[in-house]
Amino acid sequence: MSANKTTTTGQGGDKPSEEMLTEATRVPLWDPEHDDVLVCRQVRQETHDVKTFVFSGREPRDFRYSPGQFMTFELPVEGMVTRCYTISASAARPYRLEITVKRVPGGPGSNWLHDYMVPGKEVNVSGPGGEFTTDATSDEKLLFISAGSGITPMMSMTRTACDLSEPTDLHFVHAARTPSDLIFRDELSLLASQNPGLKVSLTCDSTSASHSWTGFSGRLSLQMLSLMSPDFKDRKIFCCGPGRFMDGVRDMLREAGFDMEKYYEESFDFGAETAGTFEEHSSVAPEISGQTFRVSFSKTGHVVECSPGMTILSAAREAGLLPLSSCQRGICGTCKSKLNSGEVDMQHGGGIRQREIDQGKILICCSTPLSDVEVEL
Template identity: 80%
Template structure:
């Protein structure tokens, strides 16, 4: 028995293909709602304590992400932990993603990757997601300032712009402990040599023993910044690095009279190990005057949760210190199981629809709408 295929049937197939496949290759797009496994294809040693991990999907997939976005990895440490790492690869090379990870003393996630991730190993992920991004091919003057592993989002933006052969007016300043600690140093120097509109500057805390060093030495200062980027006040500035470094950059720019409306920074360290800390919360909007009871089933703690209070805040008031990082529903680190009750979750992309359907919540951006039980 044959089946007649109508024009409408063909049109439906064509519409699906146009939505889910690239025009040139017909390779399916990576779908964060469905695809969740990456395979490590290569590991590169960048510095003595930094490695880059190159991943692709099990089957060919095209990754669509904005330079500066991140992915969240489920790592088999202490049962299972969630860690988010910025994609350091160019968004113009869509068949792979890369993360660049620095060893952190006492950091279980980063150290597990550096000690255990090898080509052929698989890892579950969510994303890409994140809001820290810009388009370096646009007609605007940009200044990237980074320190340590904070270079990764800037590297993705720079690689993307150079792959598209269109960095229009980009200055890049990076601070490191020593010349040997500069991640991507040789690649950045090559990109600067190939792209006249790309100006690169390095400064190192110490250069003792590096006789051929021709860059700056010492902590980034206003005088140094003026030499590296004389027209920095006319630029849009993106900054990423340790919290104290970014605080220092902010203070320096404010002292100079820079318009801080043109300053943007990565607001948290994706690799941070934050259990046991009490960061300031971004409170959810008040949705009710009602106080609800929150029961944490693993510990047996019961607390009252007031209007606008997130479950993460309630947990910390109870003395429970769950892993959390972004506190904006982006990274997925605080993902937990809702056992019972109604909640309101205002997330930023750190959780899949199917996980929500399974009762998962991000406790950093979820407020109770009734008495609830959470598997914590």
């Protein structure tokens, strides 16, 4: 004998309207100007020294970002350090973010995340930001070249393309030291088997008896690249990895006669004097006339002359200081500092919130003095 069922459909028994359902299920957008806290929901061990950290908002939030963009994390180590980590997740899955981080010996940010970031822990962030992105579902022929943890923006682009439809014609080349260092190896193999437009080629500098390996061996070379992607000269190339790796890729492509106008790269190198999101083409800077101002650094006591057109970051380096910086274009927010006095012209690219500007903070990489200034450095 079956029981009678009663279904409630709303007042007066009417079915809920599409508008009512949409309103009930709508998730607020993540607002970079106001939202600044992520909660860790999961930690995954990818390799022996690489972990993926999955985050969402305190309350459900819809994250809108382009695959390949990054978030800037404020980590409570050595007082406070700021680090940029590329989102490795698919942009087509908007209710959570993932970053994939390699433990770097002596690296305060990566070691803190590996040792202390656990589900339930909160962290302050800003972003997303960055311009290193492309639509891998377009008709363009693409080639991704990555090494080590430089795989993360490429993985976000590839995952997004596979979620939305499938890559039309994408070759994905990744290099690692050993088979045990290959990040996302199984997932890339699965995606390639499910998406005919995706071709994945992996190479390892060295192999060992403990890990079976039948792929390419040795450092990426022009001959190897020609075997992996015979028509690479016809493709738009995106590259990310350690600085020396990208130097080698650029040299290799120039040797092959590749059109470098179709080459894009990204690197966040906190130890380098210069690090950009895209390859810089050399040019002669115009002479700038104007007044020289004094820049005082309150914490160290240094005082330097800042020539017309010179940024505060350049002045700090002339003083022998090495403030943390990365993109040098006002995008990542790494060099955020307090302006104690004076005025500056700050031409930022979104790496600082308006409320932070109202609190007297600046990005020293893109701020030029308009008067004598004092900066909290």
